[in-house]
Structures are given as structure tokens and as C-alpha cells.
Amino acid sequence: MVDEPRINLFGLRITKRIQLGRLYRFLKDYLSETLLVEKFALADDFLAVEAVVRIEGLQDLDALMLREQGLNLFHPIKTGEVQIMRNFVHYHLDQDGKIESGTCFAAPA
Numbered sequence: 484m485v486d487e488p489r490i491n492l493f494g495l496r497i498t499k500r501i502q503l504g505r506l507y508r509f510l511k512d513y514l515s516e517t518l519l520v521e522k523f524a525l526a527d528d529f530l531a532v533e534a535v536v537r538i539e540g541l542q543d544l545d546a547l548m549l550r551e552q553g554l555n556l557f558h559p560i561k562t563g564e565v566q567i568m569r570n571f572v573h574y575h576l577d578q579d580g581k582i583e584s585g586t587c588f589a590a591p592a
Contacts, residue, residue: 485577489584494556509552513544514560518570530582532572535592540564567592 490497497503510516515538522533540560549557560566569592574585 484582488582490574490582491586493554493587493589495553506552513540513542513548515539515541527580528576530572530574530576532570534570534572536568536570536589538566538568 484500484503486500487498488500488503490503492503492506495506497506517537517539519535519537520532521535522531524531538560540562543559543561545559549555549559558566568589570587570589572585572587574582577583
């Protein structure tokens, strides 16, 4: 990934690699995530993935905590609760094959 990507991740605008790292560190404290990739496409300038995502709550994560992180499109989850969604990812790659921009969104599975 380039140092200053332009990624829309479920409504959250990511413009620095460090933001993405902070986001995933936060989420990994509260969630366990398993992906089942159903479709994958790769070209010189893009990468696309369609997957079913299973999320399990490791700790309660309420709406206030999500809002404080800017995760307004995420749903609260309780410890042990499982949520399943369909995830769509489309990334644009630079000439070195690094992610420079993209969009990720989810829909009910």
C-alpha cells in the first residue's frame, strides 16, 4: 500500500497507512473476522474481491464506541454474537502493484 492511500472503508475515509493500522488494531480487540473469498480478480491496475465475512464479538462493542472511531456504518456486537455479511472490495493499484485507492462496502449475506 502507498503511504497516502485514498480508501473509503465502509464510509470511513482513510488517507494515511497509520489510520488503517489504528482502525484494525481497534477492531481486532473487539472482533474475530473470517473471510471466505468467493470471487477474486486481479489485473495490472486493480484488485477486486467478493467475500462472505463472518464476524464474532470478542468483547461488547456498542454504538457509542463505534461512533467515537468514526465507524457509523458498523453495527454494535455483543461478546459471542456472530454477524455475517457479504463484502465487496475494489482497489486501484499503482505501477508497482501497491494499493493507492479503493472502496470497501458490505451488504447482508
